[in-house]
Amino acid sequence: MIVLDGKVAAAATKDQLKEEVDAIIRAGRPAPHLAAILVGNNGASETYVASKVKQCAEIGFQSTLIRLDADVSEEHLLEKIESLNNDPSVDGILVQLPLPKQVNEQKVIEAIDPAKDVDGFHPASAGKLVQGLPTFIPATPYGIMLMLEHFNLETKGKHAVVIGRSNIVGRPMSILLSSNNRFGNCTVTICHSHTHNLKEICLQADILVAALGKPEFVKADMVKEGAIVIDVGITRVEDNTAKKGFRIKGDVAYNEVAPKTAAITPVPGGVGLMTIAGLLKNTLQAYKQRRG
Ligand SMILES: NC(=O)c1ccc[n+]([C@@H]2O[C@H](COP(=O)([O-])OP(=O)(O)OC[C@H]3O[C@@H](n4cnc5c(N)ncnc54)[C@H](OP(=O)(O)O)[C@@H]3O)[C@@H](O)[C@H]2O)c1
Structure with missing residues (x-):
């Protein structure tokens, strides 16, 4: 099982960005x-x-x-x-x-x-994403794609199940994974709160993306042996034994799910860090488009 460490993948993206920014600044x-x-x-x-x-x-x-x-x-x-x-x-x-x-x-x-929409939430950005045109991709799904790329995880032909259909995570995630490109080409099922047989659908997932905002919702009996599990959830759960009075929980019950997987993102330390990497990439893209 590989732990998809957001620190490592985000650092790689940020190193690349820093090199580009250094060159911009050197050029005055x-x-x-x-x-x-x-x-x-x-x-x-x-x-x-x-x-x-x-x-x-x-x-x-x-x-x-x-x-x-x-x-x-x-x-x-x-x-x-x-x-x-x-x-x-x-x-x-x-x-x-x-x-x-x-x-x-x-x-x-x-x-x-829309030329400055680095979060990628504007309908103009979302429309372009659907049509496969260059655009600002919402930072969290963008960060997940950067992570798949960093760890070179094969997606082609895989069945991806996305739990959650929000405009900022689930829906753009489903579009990216089904896009005709190197880390897309999945067959995608998108689930939401009205989905019947969620467990059975999750059990068919080669790639499972949990983005519903319910702490530890995805249990081991919902995950296929050898699946890739991407946990987007971030929920603050009260805990008096924690220094800050809360702990951050993902949507996946990590301890029981991880041993079944081929690869899994931890929370914290996974997707959250990649989200910022996605935002920074979008910002540099906006700069280049606006200022040449
Ligand atoms: N890591 C990051 O950087 C990052 C970034 C953004 C968000 N997040 C986290 O990701 C999670 C989701 O965020 P969001 O903004 O997408 O949340 P959201 O807007 O509340 O959407 C949640 C989605 O999950 C679905 N859902 C809720 N309960 C479900 C259930 N029992 N079974 C199946 N589907 C269910 C909802 O279905 P309906 O559409 O039917 O209501 C909805 O589509 C949150 O924990 C958030 O904090 C993390």
């Missing part, structure tokens, strides 16, 4: 610039954004963090996005989700200039 050009908007002070969102900003610095990107109060109006947030759209020094814009209730998330996603 400005560094790629990511602007992140964080609304409120949700603990998990704070952690994700801090990590994104830190990793930007590590590879030589410029980053700007814009903090807005939890009670910000939708109008003010949309104005902020518009000013970043119009700022020629900004290559990529991300708005950390989830957003507070008074803000319509879809409106926010659609307000971002």
